[in-house]
Amino acid sequence: MQTLQRTPLHARHAALGARLVPFAGWEMPVQYEGVIAEHRAVRTDCGVFDVSHMGELQVEGPRAHELLQGLLSNDLDRVGVGDAQYTLLTNERGGVVDDLVVYRLEPFRYLLIVNASNRETDFAWIKQREVRGSDVRDTSEECALLAVQGPRTLERLGLPPGKAFTWLEAEVGGIECLVGRTGYTGEEGVELLAPADDAERLWDTVLAAGATPCGLGARDTLRLEVCYPLHGNDITPETDAISAGLGWACALGKNFTGVEELRRVREEGPRQKLAAFVMEERAIPRAGMPVLEGGEVTSGTLSPTLDVGIGLGYVPSQHAAPDGSITIDVRGRERRARVVRKPIYKREEREAIAGG
């Protein structure tokens, strides 16, 4: 059995009484007080997630841009120093090797924040394709990453407002951080990248500012309400980016790995699409459940905000349009669901829900 890796904040999680579970080779907090309370903290105020298990790859050199532009699906020409971008590492079949956020740190230096479970694959993938004048390094061990998310995040951390998908250098509690205006919850918020040695001090500062510690359980319910795909569930090397609804992150006018296949899928139209759905009967969809019209659920949960079962799943394209009806096989019971436009939860609805 492989020993689980621990983030620099492991002792802090244990001291808070977190329930720790294995995740992607790491021992991670799935919840502290409870998933629903943590979820609500992020939707209404501010929560903090230790996401130090995620990978940080740096690519630098005068040809770093050229290398990444040929490997990543989104258009890197639109990313200036100070910007960040959601993008995909794709294979020859247009499948998704990983989804990630690329930050342009300097004209010739990029930071890629990648999924924990794909860190080695991504690193090897890029390393094998390195060209003279580009250098890839895995700096994950040196980094701690905290996602601080929720409508009161900036106020609580004393950070200036900024545009989504930008970053700046700022001090939080006296610790120099790369502050990315990014996240995985659909709320305002930041991701703080800091040296691993400063992780505990940064965590303590963020908690003292009033953030609620949140685990991977709430991270999953939050992202699913806003239909952000989870790599390994909703998107994989076997599922293409167009069918997954990620065409907006694919610059099909440029050349990158798998672009011909993705152009073909767009041209012909995908046979299956990743659809968002809401249960119309009392039931909670789960990954792997069959959809009777074809396809299967790839993610499912109870939505803590809406208090109904919600999910994502691949269904035949003719069933993927909003307002269509599908049937989920919930452990042998047929339960009706309605396909909805993404995201399932929209931020503007917060007041209505809070008031209702």
Added chain:
Amino acid sequence: MPAAESYPDGLKYHREHDWARIEGDEATLGITWFAVDALGELVHYEPPREGATIAKDSPYGEVESVKAVSDVVAPLSGEVVEVNATVVEAPETVNDDPYGEGWLIRIRLTEPTEVDDLLDVEAYRSFLGEQ
């Protein structure tokens, strides 16, 4: 408020972390604090139908937290005479009061001698100690 850990005297316990309150030829069934704590906040209860028969050691329903689904195993055999509608509507009732308002079903016993196979509170506590 989630209940504090407790295992009342006078109940019978099953190793799958169920409890039974025997009342003549009927029994009220539920899940123990240990099971509730392991699951976290319950958000769904899939009960059996009233009138259905359930068999000792076999699943008769499901409880779900945000993250996980768990079968509820019958500690005794019988016919379902009542499903707790409060828990169907508000599954978190089980977290708040697992041995009271959070009961799951009432059954009429079809094999009353099975009660002898269940654990008393001392035996269940020492079973938990071995987990």
